Each structure stands twice: as structure tokens, then as C-alpha cells.
Amino acid sequence: MKEYKIEGLSCASCAADMEEKIKKLDNGDTAAILYNSSKLKIDESASLAKVKEILATDGASLISDVEQEHGHAHARSNKLKLFLGISTGLFILTIIFETFLPNILPVIFYLTAITISGYQTFIKGLKNLFRLKFNIDTLMTIALVGAISIGEWKEATLVAILFGLNEYLEGLGMEKARKSMEKLLKVAPKEAILITNGVERVVPIDVLQQDDIVLVKSGEKIPSDGIVVDGVSSVNEAAITGESLPVEKEVNAKVFGGSINNEGVLKIQITKAFEDSSLAKILHLVQEAQETKTPTEQFINKFAKYYTPLIMMISLLVMTVPPLLFGGAWGAWFYQGLAVLIVGCPCALILSSPIAIVSGITRNARNGILVKGGVFLEQLGKINTIAFDKTGTLTKGEPHVEKIVEYDNRLLSIAGAVEKKSSHPLAKAIMKKVVETEVEFSESDEIKTLSGRGVEAIVGGIKYYVGNEKSIEHLNFDENVQRDIDDLKAQGLTLVIVADEKYVLGIFGISDEIREESKQVMDKLHQIGIKHTVMLTGDHIQTAEKVANQVGVSEYHANLLPEQKVEKIKSLHERGNVAMIGDGINDAPALAVADLGIAMGKGTDSAIETADIVLMQDHLGRLPSAISISKKVNNVIRLNISLALGLKLIALLLTIPGWLTLWIAVLSDMGATILVSLISLTILMERKNHEVT
Template sequence: MRQHYRLEGLSCANCAAKFEKNIRELPSVQDVQLNFGASKLMVEGEASVMELEQAGAFDGIKVRHEHEKAAPPAPFWKNKEVQSMVFSLPFLLSGWFVLFLSGEESIGAVLLFALSIAIGGWRLLLTGLTNLFKFEFDMKTLMTIAIIGAAIIGEWGEGAVVVFLFAVSEVLERFSMDKARNSIRSLMDIAPQQAAVLRDGEERLVPVEEAKIGELIMIRPGQKIPLDGVVDNGSSYVNQSAITGESVAVKKEAGDEVFAGTLNEEGALRVRITKWAEDTTLAKIIHLVEEAQAEKAPSQAFVDRFAKYYTPAIMMIALLVAIVPPLAAGGLWEEWIYRGLAVLVVGCPCALVISTPVAIVTAIGHAAKRGVLIKGGVHLETAGKITAVAFDKTGTLTKGTPEVRDVRSFSSMDSNELLSYAGAIERYSQHPLGRAIVQAAKDLPLAEADQFESITGKGVQGVIDGKVYWISRADDKVRLTREMKETVDEFRKNGSTVMLMGQGEQVLGIIAASDTIREESRSIVQKLYQAGIKKTVMLTGDHALSASSIGKEIGIQQIEAELMPQQKLEIIKRIQQNDGKVAMVGDGINDAPALAMADVGIAMGGAGTDAALETADIALMADDLHQLPETISLSRKTLKIIKQNIAFALGLKVLALLLIIPGWLTLWMAIFADMGATLIVVLNSLRLMRVK
């Protein structure tokens, strides 16, 4: 049996690894996966919540079922770690005051320092000693050795300061990690827990889990929509910023789709439920973002490998510092043991281990709140390294809703009759050009067509009155008269896509349809160049003339036209070989092979589109190209911050270690350096929440 849980109090990456190891050792557990970024746990087996909490008792980790409502957070001052830290402070200050008056560590000062250590660090010492007996050397083990060592050589005051500063570091780290996770927690809280369902002519308030697909729910002005559905009756403006990041409310009428967690601003709406509570777009976004936060980025994998060897190396260096000088050069044992303990304290890998995940968690959560779904740290990092962007044309650079602009007949059929036949054939087509023809023919009497057949990349055909009629894009394989060729070229130069309709070998007429370029397309391409993108490419199945007309208007550098899906794939490979990492921007369905081949696949319009959410590495939920340069900028900023974090974490420790040579590094300076590195790393990562 597979169970999912939420965790409270999980702030340390090392503690998370130990917690997972403890659960894995439970006899009733077959498998376990712990998501540190999302503070989430998956357990396969029969373990109870009590057993799981016992496995995390060393760090006070609390466990609750995934759908169980979280208790309101306790006030800051009620936190046990905070209370221990605060109650230990008076004894620490009193000890230093007595030491100042007496000039040396008297019995009174030692007792006060010992009480400060006991009150503020008993959890730390208990965990550290347990780890020591099990030969598990993590951060708390190193701290315990340092504190006990300080007491043995008579440095009670410094031991007490180490305990206090470590407690401060733990509290601040927990607070900072909670802050980083808040972006996803706020998403979880935006959807109402109850829905006003119409049953037997009455309005009943029921939990969203009990509402059924097909039932009607009422949403009044100012209320949030509890479940995904389609408007059955009513009209209103709905604020969809929670899902798509759009700042402007969207008008919704009968037949329009609405999403859980969005806000109904004006009119009353009656909505027919289309998805269960666990399948809503919001629920999928939350799930995918949490999975993304669990996925390790390349830099994090490197740091994890580095930390695996780093901790034993620090312990070995500390041991050598403590014993080599007294044995080899006759140094004072007390002095060099003290320096060895300082090495242990300053060498704690906490800041290094947390340097990457806290940046990844913050960036992915921040992007999700603004309507950009990034499905993993690896994609976030890769997006920051791309040098080329390839665009699908239809629905990406253009609005994706072409309109028929002109119809020319080259047979005995007039243009209306030609359009009527074309509309009858295209009635069953899902292609945007086919829908444009049906829309243009909606006021005409349509003939009856059957035996509809679609040939990918070629066109469609159908049978009307026993004759096979076909519609395809104009190409060299179809023989055209000079007049037809001139008409085709005329339409293409105006940026239109040209379709031929014929019967047998005869071309009966020409239909020209054109798509409207998105207003923002040109400015977005310019912003991409400003963001550091060196090359832009447009991939389309359209004819070269019409593609060139649109591409030049937008400012695209390279235009590849008349492409089949396989050819798009080959061009992506060629760009990767010649220009480095490439992102492909498409609709998530038609361009699936190219999206998969690109280093980063970016889908337009993820809201409500399952295929886009599933196939792309990044989904722009609002179908808004403005989010593209912003996402690349966020990715590059994240890469920069990760590098800064690693530099801070290692640089500060190297600097502190250098102070050992002249003997200037004290225990309290060592813990201050470790705490400082951790706080710098976390606060630096939280700057990502301010990226516009």
C-alpha cells in the first residue's frame, strides 16, 4: 500500500537523508521517497504515522496524511528550539559576567556555562552521541564532539557559545526553508475546501472531495471556484492569476472552461464539474511542482557527491591538526586539540549541502505562482544555458486561429459552392486551417460528405455524391496553370497559407487563409536577444513565401518552412550541433517530437491542457509569450545564485581554516562562520522571490 504524507519541521538536508534511512529500515516498509524541497514523503508499506514520527524523533519531525488539513502554525515563541535557545541565554551571559569579574573560569562560571549547554543543547548532544555510537558522522555529530572536547580541555565558555549560536543557526535555517516552501503552500490554500452543489433542486455545501463530475455548482461574486468545470449558465469576469499568472480578469460565458482556485469577480456562475478534486489543473500543478522540487539539478548532484567526501576529509584534517603538531613539533596538546575542534566546527557542510536545493525550491515555486511550470531543477538549470530558441509558428508566434481571407474558383463551381464542399469535408478535421474553412462556410448550405480521411502533413479527402474530393496545401506535386501559380504566389506574398481543392487530377479552386501574428511576438523576440539568446528559428509546415513574410515581420533570424514533423526534429539536432543548447517552443501536442529532442521543451498554454503539462519541460500556463524571456532570466539568475552560494559556502570556510595557522580561529568564530555561511546562502537564494 502506497501512502503520501506531509512533513513539518524538516529543515536540514542531512536530517532528511537520515530520516529517509530510518524509515527504510522499518520492517513494514518496502520503499520510501522523501522530497526535501516540498517537505513530502511517499511510503510503500504498512507503517503507521506513529512509527514514522518515531523515525524522525531525533529532529522533532511531525508527519500527517497528505489530505489532512495542517494545524495552524504555532507562534514563533512556542517553538521548542526557540524556547531552549532563549532559556539558555541568561545562563550564558551570567557565566561570562562571572568570568569577567573573577578573571578566570571559576566553579560558578563553569556551572553556569554547563547549565547553558544542558538547556540549549541537550537535543543536539543526545542526537550527536547516538550518532557517534553508530559511527554516523553528520553535522550534529561534529558539533557534539566539539562541545565535549571544549569541556574536556576547560573551554566551557566557548562550548556554551557554540551551543547557543548553533541553536540560532538551526532556528533561522528552519524559518528560511519554510519561507522558500511558502510559494507552494500558498497554492495549496487558494482552492476552497467546500463547494455549493445543486442537488434535488437545493443548494448543498459539501466537501470538494464529495462533489461528482457532471454535478452543477454555484459560484457567487467574490467567491473562488472550488473545482474545474465548464460554465453552464451566467456570465462574469474571472481572475485566473493563481493558475496562469495573468493580471487581467478574463470574461467567462456559457461553454467556457474555468479552473479551481480562480476568483469570480462580478456575476454569478453556474458551473458543471468536469474533473474530480484530485485531477484539477491546480492539483496537477501542485503535484508537478513538488515533483520538480524533488528532482536534483546537475549542480546539486555535484554538491551531494562532493559533500560525501568532504565531511570525512574535514574530520581527518581536524584529527591531524590536533595530534601532528604535539607529536611532531612538541606543541601544546591543549592548544592543538582546541584548534582541531575549531576545524570540526567550521567544517560543517550544512551551508554547502543547502546551497543548491534552497535556490531550486525558491525559483520553481516563484515561477509557479506567476504561471510558469518548470518541471525540475535540471530543466531550470538548462534553461539558463540555452543559446538558441526555436518556435513553432501556428499558435506560438501567431494566435493559432487562422481565418479564410479569399476563395478563387478555377472551375464551373462558384466560390460559395467551392467553400461549401470544402466545409463539408473539413467538418471532421481538427486542424486549425480546417476549422477556419468550416467557420467561413458556417452560413452556407453544406453538402453531405463521408469517408473522411486525414493524411498527416498532406491534407484531407472525403466523398460527396460518390466523388472523391481533396484539400491539400499547394506544392510542386500538383500541376497548376500559370494563372493558378500567379494567384498562389500573390496570396503567399501576403503571408497567407494557400490550400487547393480538387477532384481527381483537376484543381477546382484555391482557398487562402492567414493567421494573425501575436501583438507581442516581435517585442518578445527582441527581449530574447537582450537576454543573451544568440539565435532564433521558426519551424513551420507553411510554404516558404508565407513563412518568410511572417518571420521577417517578427524579427526571426532563421526561417525553416514546408517541414514535416520528422524534419523539425532533424533541424533541432542540427541547431544543437552548431549553436549549442536549444529551447523549442510549441503547443505541446503537434510538436511533441521536436519538444522532446530540444534541450528544453516549452509548451504554450498549459492551463487545462493535459498534453502540455505532461510532455513539456516548461509550460507557460497563460499562453503568454511574455513569460518566455522572464523564465530564461529567472533561470540565469538561479544559476548565478547557485554559483554564488557554493562560492560563499566554500570560500568562507577556507578563509576560516586559514585563520587556524596563526591560531586566531576560536570555537565561537568557527560556529559564527558556519552559521554565517548558511544564512548568506539561504538569504541569497530568497532573492529569487524578488525576480520580476
């Protein structure tokens, strides 16, 4: 499949029609026109000449070069504005001087204005009429021909101008949303400085391979995911995580493609080709996300198929029933029927969803929240229950020393000597605490691992034990030590006990450090309408209770195996729509069972591939914001549908007293289109009310 950019794609229903025609071509059955991103995907063996011919019938064209595309789009926009300006000016001048002109001249001027602003619509509508295909262009063409046939030149001209303006504004709204998305997608770097045998040369990023060394100067973008092999700097990772604060990087630190080196010079060893990098995957998923149809969009598209023929039937009834049954004037009711046709244009209705969806996905992506499709964006706004994994989600997943009970002043120095060379997470937590206290410690002479207990070591000729309770079973310690052990365990702490062959020197109470933002996030979630926040963990009940109380979740469940987490998620479905948040690896089964799987990512492949939504930051701070944006998208779509149908209903009711005119009909459709576009674009406006940092 090859991908092309389409210029001049301003109508969703037209895009669907063009796609149908292209699919009928040889090797065109897999073709897809992506209206939201204005792209065509098609088999390379399909005839491009015939594709261009089909697109041209609706005023669109294929563009392969980005610069060329912007030039064409700008030229087309200017052309539309010029034609509308000329026809509007001619219309106004004709009205002013109509009484001073010979009878035929005003007609010629009105016809000229109609031609300038509505010829494309007329040609497309006429072709559709011959094919018995009824869409917006067909309806407008019938209305224009009908108005001209009964001598309503002024009305027909105003209809053509207003419809042209409506099309222009409709395209402008969608283009604004597309440009916002395109701006987001431009973060990808284009070139890199590759170092080969000490020689530097600039190369395109797509030639970079794993283990290549690249040089990244101050202010330049890092070309792909990699590891720093030389240099120290701070890096702006906003393109990946949405976080604007710089992150310090030194040798062996991981970096993401697309992030910006703030100062200094870094040498980076590439770990992934750009196409496999976190940024490339994010950009690809964001682009794909624009085109997934939500249940609401699917309903609107299905509804529109029946809506247009229904309007045509109503129009026919308006034209014929009053004259036949109630003695109405044929000319007057024919005019009313034409106005009904224009009211029936489904533009605003079809446009009520896509701009809002693209805006919502773009806004979240800017904040480092990757939503994989409009359907997931819509679902996020309906969530009322969120289940959280504990380790690595509500907590940092890194043990730290929370409490120390010291019986002997040798405690810290002996712990440092024994744990210095250990890579065990608990040993690292103890060493961090020992280093902070600046206590001096010597090297241990001999270390022996005691399975299921801890370690045994010789320091200064004396044997010491560092481990759990089993490591000190041989000692007869007093009741005070046992009381302290029981007390620390009751607090949900993991114990590391240090002892010699006679006495306990002290106890380290270790816990998984709770994330600073977790408590605030829970408060915000409850404020914005999340009724139930549930913590699911495999840890024992004391630890679960402690964390739950500190972060403020509604309820918690402990001692859970992965399959038990799945069962809990299933039971939570009884309360409504459930989201599960985890690290994207261990919690994969629970993420899959939930209505919505949300992963803590920081750019990891597994998180991006597993969940429906990925929080690219390594914390929950932007979660309330993402939910608020999704709720706003859903509210905007509902409001748009109400406005689109409401304004049309009001216009249709005007036919009862016979007050509906052609220009009121067009204004009702245009007003709905403008309102729908503007309201949808408000989603792009940045607000930080629900962000927790």
C-alpha cells in the same frame, strides 16, 4: 503509499539519515522523506509508532492535520527562541559578573547555558558517535566535549549558543521557502454548491463527478474544470495561467478549477473530477518538482559524504602534526583542531541549492509557468537555442483575412451568402470580415462541394464559385487578376477566390495571425542571452519567410514533416543546449528530442503531460521571465557554493598562524548559512523586467 507532514525538519543531512533508518523497518523500503516540502511518503503497512520514534531522535514529529501542523511549528519556533534567549542571557550575565563569583558558579552557569541551547545536538551527536556515524551533530558534540575537557567553558558555551542560532536560522530559511510554496498550493477550492433536481447543497469537491451541475457565486472559486451552462461573468484565471486580467465567460465557455468568479452567478457543468482537473495536475506536479534532484544537488550530496570524513582527518592532523613535528603546544593545537571540526560542518553547502530551487519553482508557478522539476529549472537557465513551432506558438493558429482585392462590389455579399453555413476555418475568417463591414447578404439556395477546389453555390439564381485557383480554371480572366494572384501568393497568403460563371469578383488573402507579443518576446530573448531563435514549420517557404521577418527569429525552416523537425532539433544540438516550444500534441516528437520541451498549454492535459515545462498562458509573454528566473537560480547556487566553501577556506587558513578560535569557526559556518538562505530567498522577489504582455 500514504503521505504525512513532518514538523521540525530543519536539516537536509538529518532528513537523509532518518530516511535510511525508516527504510530498514518492515515495509519501509519504499519510504521517502521529502526535505524541500517537509513530507514523508511511506507504505501504509509500516509501523508508524517506530517511524515516530526514529523522527523523535532528531527532534521531528509526524503531523497529519494542517492546522495542528502550523500550531506545532509555531510552538517549536517559540521554544527554540526562548531557549536561545535564556542561554544567551545567562552567558552574558556570567561574563559580566564572573570576577565577583566563586570559581565553581561560572562553570555551573556556563554548563547550564550549554545544556539549554545544545542538549538536543549533544544527544544526537553522542548516539551517532556510538554508531560511528559522522554528521554535523557528531562534529559539534566532539567539539563541545573537547572544549569542556580543556576548560574552555566560555568558548564551549558560545559555540553551543551560536550553533543553536545557526540551526534556528537554517530552519527559518527553508520554512520561508516552504510556506511560499504552500501558499501557492492553497488555491485549490475545498467545497462546491452542487445542484441536484433543483436543490442546492454544499459538498466537498472530491465527491463531484463528471456532468454534475454546480453553482458558483460572485467571489467564489470554480471547483473543477467545466463548461458554463448558464450565466455571464468575468473570471480570474491567475491560479492556472498566472494572468491577473479577468477573462470574460459566457455559455459554452470552458473554465478551470481554482479560478475565481469575479461577478455574477455561473452554473457550470463539471467535465472532470477535481483530481483530474488542470489545477490538481498542476499542484501535484509542482509538489513533485520540489523533490527532483538537480545534477548540482546530486554532486553536492555526494561531495558532502567525502567532505565530512576529510575534515575529521584534517582536524586530527592539526591536533597532532604541529606538536609531534614542530614542538607545538598540545593544548593549543588540540583547540585549533576542535575549531577545524566546527568549520567542517557542511550545513551551508548542503543548503546552497534546495532553497534556491524551491524558490525558483514557486516563483515560476506564480507566473503560470509550470516547471516539472529542479533539473528542468536548472536546464532552462543553460539554454542558448530555442526552436519554435509556428502555428499556435508564434501565431494564433486562427486564419484571418489580411488582404482583399475587390473587382466587383458584389464580392462581400456573395462571400457572406456562400460561407455563412460553412464550418471551415477559412470560411469563418471570411465571415468575420464580412460581418465587420456590415454588408447585407442573402441566403444561398444551393451549395455543392467541389473536391480539392472549394464550393459551388446558387445565390439569387446565379451560380458562384468560392475556392482556390482550381475553382476558376474555366474562366478566361485578364492578366491583372493573375498578377494579383501571383502577388498575394508571393506574400505568403492563402487565397480564397470568389467568381461567377464569367468574371472574378475578388480575392481574399488569408494568413495565420501573428501573436502580438511574438516580436517583443524575440527581442527580449536575444537581450537575455539566447543566441539562436529558430522557427520550424510545415508551411511553404513564402509563409515561413513572412512570419520569420515579422517576429524576428534568427532563422527559419519550412516544408518540414514531423520527423524532419526532429532531425532539425538534433542538428541544433551542435550549437549547445536546445529547447523546443510547441503545442504539446503535434510537436511531441520534437519536444521529446530537445534538451528541454516547452509546451503552450492554457491548461490542456496533453501539454501538461508532454513537456518538461508548460506555459499555462496561451502565449509566450512570460517565457523571457522564466528563463531569467532560471538563470538567476543557477547563478545563486554557484554563488552559494562559492560562499559556503570560501568562508570555510578562510577560516581553515587561520589555523596556519594559530588564529582560529571556536567562535570564529561557528561564525564562519553560521555566516555562510545565513548568506546562503537570504540570497536564495531573493529569487522569490517579484520583478517584471522580462515579462511581455
